[in-house]
Amino acid sequence: MKSDISIHRGSLVRHLISSGTLGLTLWMGLASPAMAQLQPPATSEVQYRVLTVTGQGVENIQTTQAQVRLGVDVEGKTAEAVQQQVARRSTAVVSLLKARKVEKLETTGINLSPNYSYNNGQRRLIGYRGSNIVSFRIDIEAAGLLLDDAVKAGASRIDSVSFVATDDAIAAAQKQALTKATQDAQDQAKVVLSALNLSPQDVISIQINDTKTPTPPPIPAQATVLRAEAASTPVVGGEQAVRASVTLHIRY
Numbered sequence: 001m002k003s004d005i006s007i008h009r010g011s012l013v014r015h016l017i018s019s020g021t022l023g024l025t026l027w028m029g030l031a032s033p034a035m036a037q038l039q040p041p042a043t044s045e046v047q048y049r050v051l052t053v054t055g056q057g058v059e060n061i062q063t064t065q066a067q068v069r070l071g072v073d074v075e076g077k078t079a080e081a082v083q084q085q086v087a088r089r090s091t092a093v094v095s096l097l098k099a100r101k102v103e104k105l106e107t108t109g110i111n112l113s114p115n116y117s118y119n120n121g122q123r124r125l126i127g128y129r130g131s132n133i134v135s136f137r138i139d140i141e142a143a144g145l146l147l148d149d150a151v152k153a154g155a156s157r158i159d160s161v162s163f164v165a166t167d168d169a170i171a172a173a174q175k176q177a178l179t180k181a182t183q184d185a186q187d188q189a190k191v192v193l194s195a196l197n198l199s200p201q202d203v204i205s206i207q208i209n210d211t212k213t214p215t216p217p218p219i220p221a222q223a224t225v226l227r228a229e230a231a232s233t234p235v236v237g238g239e240q241a242v243r244a245s246v247t248l249h250i251r252y
Helices: 002-019 021-037 079-099 140-153 167-195
Strands: 050-062 065-076 103-119 122-139 157-164 203-208 239-251
Touching (some): 065 079, 065 140, 079 103, 079 122, 122 140, 122 157, 140 157
Antiparallel strands (some): 065 157, 203 239
């Protein structure tokens, strides 16, 4: 029986070969996977258009504090004498500032250097110079009197006076500036899309750029030179601008 089946199968194969059917069948079996790989893959990505717009916001706030740099300058014959006098006068000035409860008090410079005279190309040591510089903040209303008292206590130089708002006021102004910048960006987007007969849909990305709080320029040192016998020095503040920038990516 097995022999008859084998003979039958062999006859069938010979028949397929002679008719060309077997070759076609084998080719189709081998080609089908390759042909399937050539089919373009299906995609589910959604294509949409995006408008990128950046808005600006500015909030002006009243300055309420004076940022001051002042110090002690001393000249003398010896380095030791100069340093001792600088230390004595600086201690008196710092004690006054602490008693008036100034904010952010810190030393910003200490210096001791030789002092030379020059004559006919010759350099001659004639003594030493020393200085101690501090910076601090105080309410503008109290700044004038404090500057006068600092000179009486031993300060001999006032490098600069600038005006700033408090940290809390600046933080609140930054939020307001961000709100204005966001609204400005949205308004710009509406104008542009409306001109093109398009409509904004949703915001797909938000970028908050750096907020800036520039300090008003300091008053030149020449304008802050004080005399101990002078009346209380008038100090008047101004406004400080807080700026923000926001970038929106809006689908339309």
